Amino acid sequence: MLSPNHTDRFAPSAAAGRAWRARPLQACDECPVRPLSVCSALNERQFGVLEAVGQEVALRPRAVLFMQGQQADAVFNVTAGVVRLYRLFSDGRCQVIGFALPGDFLGLPVEESYGFSADASGAAVACRFSRRAFARLVDSYPALLRRVYDSAARQVDMAHDHMMLLGRSTAEARVASFLLDLRGRWTPVNGGSALVPLPMRRQDIGDFLGLSIATVSRTLNRFAREGLLVIVPNAVRILDFSRLAQMAKS
Amino acid sequence: MLSPNHTDRFAPSAAAGRAWRARPLQACDECPVRPLSVCSALNERQFGVLEAVGQEVALRPRAVLFMQGQQADAVFNVTAGVVRLYRLFSDGRCQVIGFALPGDFLGLPVEESYGFSADASGAAVACRFSRRAFARLVDSYPALLRRVYDSAARQVDMAHDHMMLLGRSTAEARVASFLLDLRGRWTPVNGGSALVPLPMRRQDIGDFLGLSIATVSRTLNRFAREGLLVIVPNAVRILDFSRLAQMAKS
């Protein structure tokens, strides 16, 4: 039971090619997610320091950012695309912890090794900072510490929300909550469009919601049949928010 | 479905009497959990400061420590007993987030309002610090900040573990993991006895594991029939750790 053997969905895929290519940060002042991210805690002068220690990392679909258990020598800030965060059981079962959107910060400067794995759901871009350099920065700029701390608190809160979902909700409610929650998190990025990007695969949604791929597909298509939304490639367009919110509660 | 109506399991219970009675801290140097808790980051002189701003809070069974949404004007350190941490749905469904054991720290000094509710599973004792006073202390003693931060990171990790459990494990595996995990967390307190205290009710275990009370009871008693453990009032005695660990993986 429970999504048993995968024919190595998690082996480094050939299609992913090299994990990532990196180049120095240059245009932070043009970064679209800067006002959303921890970076906004810094003024112009401090920003130069940040820029100096960061790299921009472009990720192809499925490219690995870091893996659970690896020594955590970098922290990241997602600037484009969606990054899938997940943990594996020893037998291959997968639990997706969450999806990081543009503006989201990955990795506490305090932990020695990564507590989960991260890879790109579609194409994605992230800023990479060496943990040591970032920790030094945090030490000298209390406002940044505060932002990192806030980010940790928000992560705990999201984890608790998700535990409620996994422990006490029907399949219908899980999928509805997922869509509404995701649309809410996209809002600062895309202005609250009803078109919710879903670059991840059905399998990933299932692994996030504790459902089988079949149930995810059935539920989404039932929602579509009932006129709650329209399914389009790599996205859904929500039509009836209030009815969807109703389903999310059951 | 999903544990619907409760005839107000969460209304302030008459049996609980007054929420708690508090008295000034006096004997921190005799505190049994001091080496386990955030307090151990302080030296003797700093400790005097901590003692001055803390109160000892004795909780009767079911007494409320704080409630979700309340203004978070205190942080706590559990010193005896077990504290149940939970969130409620608007319709009364309950998800237990976790159980705090002696030595566990509750409440980040950063959040404005509590993200979950906390009450005593059995009789319990906690140290209470005003958030403002504690935040001041944290600002002046970086070692304490570090411990609080570590505690937050551990909470995130535990939340992730629990998401794996809720999303991708059978009832059998959930109960087995719960017992083994709890026994591991008791170890620093009780020296790793095979007798695992379970002061919480079956309902709370169910709300923690995302199972119905019936399934919790059935599973525990099946474990007992199969010789994995013995059920005693407010505890279980584990007999076969390796077989239990085996079940925890399914």
Place this chain on the structure above:
DNA sequence: CGTTGAGTTGACCATCGTCAACAGGAGTGG
């Protein structure tokens, strides 16, 4: 001795996972 609340257990059944077949699209190589 009645009441209340927790825990246990059985009977039944709904939800959701499993398995399988199939469709469509992308990439590859001839």
Place this chain on the structure above:
DNA sequence: CCACTCCTGTTGACGATGGTCAACTCAACG
């Protein structure tokens, strides 16, 4: 350009896991 494979997603049939409901026991407590 087509054939082929691979991958993702959809959909149906079936069955198992675990929820629901209810009855019962037992201990605590008045």
